[in-house]
Amino acid sequence: MKPLIPFLAGALVALGAGWAGFPRVIDRARPQPVDFSHKVHADKAGAKCDDCHAFRDDGTFAGAPALDKCAGCHAAPMGTTAAEKAFIDQYVTPGREPQWRSYARQPENVFFSHVAHMKLGKLQCEKCHGNIGTTDKLPAHFEDPISGYSRQTMSMDACIACHRENKLEHSCMDCHK
């Protein structure tokens, strides 16, 4: 038993470090450039998801809105929050695009069609992105410093699980570039 104690001690330290310490180190919390509240915009502006996260005419998805969309209403302060004032001072007035951190960006070699999933797959935004529309603060963005992806990025297993269930597995080339 005695010879095993250092072994077990080492194992316990490693287990502790791996399970408790490692996750904290590997994912770095990063702030978004603007303290944006979906709830305020949904309630006060009556906005729905695709008012700002729109589809273009050819079906491609425009992603996070560009500064034009925000400046369309926020050319002047519409409320009294400090966050809005900071946004107008730092971004609208100088005409700088906010560098939003993406939660869901896939690698370059993935072809994901939003319109195919929403129109043909009849999925709601919330199914994959969660109930962001009712939150007052943007979800915390955890970035993995080695791979560069956010913690919330969907893995291919998640895509496959749903595709398999719906019998839509044909070829790698359907989703890969």
Place this chain on the structure above:
Amino acid sequence: MTTRRAAVQIIAGAGVGALFTPAPWRLVRDTALWSENWPGIPRPKRGPISAKTTVCTLCPAGCAVRARCVGDQPVSLAGVNGGLCPLGVIGHHLPYYPRRVKQGAPEEARAAIAKADPTKRVAVLDLRPGRTASALYRKAMKDQGGLYLAPPQPGASVNLAAAKSVLSVGAPLFEGWLPPAEVFAARDRFRLVQIEREFSRTAAMADVWLPSGDVAEIARKLDGPVLVVDRTMSPAIVALNKEIGGWGQTVQAAPDFGADDLASVADGSIGVLYIDESNAGEYIPWQEIERKLAPNAVTVAFAWSPDGYARHAKFVLPTAVFPEALDDVDGRVTTPLLKAPEGVVDPVEFIAKASLADALKEVKPKEDGGWRLPYTGTLDATASALSTKVYQESNLLLAPRHVAVAPGAGLAENDAAVLETSRGRLPVRVVVDAGLPAGKVRFLGTPEVLDLCGSEEPKVVRG
């Protein structure tokens, strides 16, 4: 002893314990993901995709082009009325030509022009006559008593669509002589007899190929309407067309570009020469121009490529290149797809002190009735980086500084050789082409080669 052993045991324990945590597996996965996104790999820009139409100005055919644009950037080009030629397909890469002329000294050029000998004449050499810009140059020269010069143009316009038989005496009918998509669209409506010593690409696609023949006799026997052509629509060929009744049907007079005849200009009489090389055309060997220049003549070349007259001119001013340039072909105006970089000079503004943009507003597309003026210049795609696919990564097209010789010339494939004329020598590489008749040499007529040859046939010797 015990402590060292304990240390080893602790480490071993840590190792085994770590395997039961997410750490090593996550690190392996992350390293793989990191390796996918190496910083050196460019990420294509995303953005709204739109289609914009313009006119390709890389040769006088002026094919209508549809550009697929991401945001404001064209990322691919396609022909509106059929396919484009290899030069046109990669035209949108020209702005990124690494050797592109970027800097010029327009103020110095203006100062030199102001100090030029007033007893000598001013001249404009317009490599692509027939544009709205050309009309502005002509007017400016007329006002100054200057000369408006252009390269030799074909002797007639042709209407291929109206022909049932075509007799071509060495004209590269299927190699860019006429707009490619139009020629092939009409292909099934005419029978082509190609008379040419070499078995060229056009000969390979002709219905009949003859290394030589009695042109007039063959022409008279063909099913009409007949069109007889040679590379430059020489007077003899035009006369033959008139004789067999094609005038007005398959052949008509070439448009008059109002150019003065270079040969009739007195030697040494030009004091200021502007060369608008922003659009390629038939290249006049430099020695023919040089002899008309006065001893201290000021030559200003407006070019984006350093390989043409930029090699000889005193001042080289950078111009916009397709698809940045505003220009027109046969009354069809281009839509610039990109902004020209800083430092670019507008030749029309500089030479004629006129606004091309304003003049183009008055231009209307013309009904051409199928008449086309053939292109007699050289098509060289090397300013587009991707042309390595055809010139270098495959042996499809003959590359610049390469010559094709017939077997039995004493030269082997890939030999270093020299292209030689009485004017000088140019080092080249050899390609052996068994389809060439003995003694014939084929090469790409780039400006440096044309300067070397002039009107002389070059020889290829071991180098």
Place this chain on the structure above:
Amino acid sequence: MKRYGMHIDIDRCNGCGACMVACAVENNIPPVAGADDRKGITPLRVYQIDNGEAYPNRRTAFIPMLCQQCGNETPCAHVCPQQAVDVDPETGIVGQMAERCLGCRYCMAACPYHARYFNWWDPKWPAGMEAALNPDVAPRQRGVVEKCNFCHGRRHAAMEKAAAAGKREIDPADYVPACAEACPSGAIRFVDLNAQAAPADSFRLLERLDTDPKIFYRSKKDWVKRNG
């Protein structure tokens, strides 16, 4: 279910190379200044063939060569240790997944048509030209094998356009590979072989190997047919 293939008329090909450069533009293939004709990346390559005689009996023709999308026991798919080659049962397209490829080149040895090319080169473009890259195709690193995928980026765009209209079937006019679109003589035609059978006098290359390729060639010249 579709079976995408091509009808290529050799008599109409004049060897201009517009298809080759259009392919390079579409697939974000870098220009490789250091390459020669053995190390280049040309998923579509036009070869010049001749009848072997000397002038003046020499005749030449041009054959656009690309991945033949073999349907029967696809050789490259068989030998890949990484399962980086995938045959789509819905379209018949043999897809090369550069992201899975580890560059062993076994598939290059297996391909009887020499239609696969090893990417020897870092994806580098002249300064500024990266702005002109096609967003529908991902640039690849060096060290992987590439080949023609019948312009999968264009197929994706066609699928997305159909989905936007609520349809699952794409409009054939929306899916034309770059080479077929660029060819000025119309020598290359991209078709669904289930909808348009090849003309009776077509031949396929290396038929005796029984790979069931989907590229049908046509020529009226006997010597070309014999060579094929």
